[in-house]
Amino acid sequence: MDNGTTNKSFGKRSEIPSDDGINSWLPLFFPAESEKVSYFINVEAGYFYISFDLEKNKGDEFIKELTTKATTEGFEFLQKKYSGVGSAWCKLDIIPEQGDGKHIFIIGKDKDKDTYYMSSISDNGKFNNTKHTENWARYCTSSNFFE
Numbered sequence: 001m002d003n004g005t006t007n008k009s010f011g012k013r014s015e016i017p018s019d020d021g022i023n024s025w026l027p028l029f030f031p032a033e034s035e036k037v038s039y040f041i042n043v044e045a046g047y048f049y050i051s052f053d054l055e056k057n058k059g060d061e062f063i064k065e066l067t068t069k070a071t072t073e074g075f076e077f078l079q080k081k082y083s084g085v086g087s088a089w090c091k092l093d094i095i096p097e098q099g100d101g102k103h104i105f106i107i108g109k110d111k112d113k114d115t116y117y118m119s120s121i122s123d124n125g126k127f128n129n130t131k132h133t134e135n136w137a138r139y140c141t142s143s144n145f146f147e
Contacts, residue, residue: 004044010037013052022050025120027093027105029065033058036115049081049119059114066091070106074139078108078117086111090140104135 010016013034016023022039025048034052041048054062066089070078075088085108092102103122110116121135136142 004042006039006041006043008039011035013037022048024097025095026050027091027095027103029091029093030118031058031062047119049117051082051115051117053113053115056114059109059116062116063089063109066107068140068142070108071139071141074106074121075108077121077139078106078119081119082108082110082117084110084112084115085117090136090142092136102132104132104139106139 006021008020008022013030013032016037021041021043025039025041031052031054033054035055036053037050038052039048039050068090070088070090074090075085078088079085088106088108091105091107093105094100094102103120105118105120108117121139122132
């Protein structure tokens with residue numbers, strides 16, 4: 001029985017088939033060099049969680065792109081799923097398979113490993129300026145929504 005959820009793992013980002021459902025959830029900034037990719041999608045509820053590893057130098061490059069820290073609530077949002085989160089950021093980006101609307105992502109890094117965690121806090125993937133602005137203010141430290 002299909003309950004609208006999917007849970008899968010891949011050794012590398014490049015091993016994920018082009019027709020795999022996770023591709024309709026991943027933003028442009030998702031690292032192509034990701035390894036040990038594991039994800040959970042709940043289509044009915046409209047959310048996903050993904051974890052992945054990056055080699056140290058690739059991780060350092062990735063973190064440089066993450067300029068907006070998450071609020072305590074944003075940090076705790078990820079920490080509920082991944083207890084190892086040591087720091088967290090927010091980022092706006094498009095999901096190519098969902099058009100031009102920007103989505104809000106919370107990205108965390110494990111405090112002890114080169115493992116990263118990510119989820120979207122966009123309202124079921126539907127762009128709604130009011131709801132997005134509220135979520136940005138709630139989960140992200142920057143007051144500039146369209147940075």
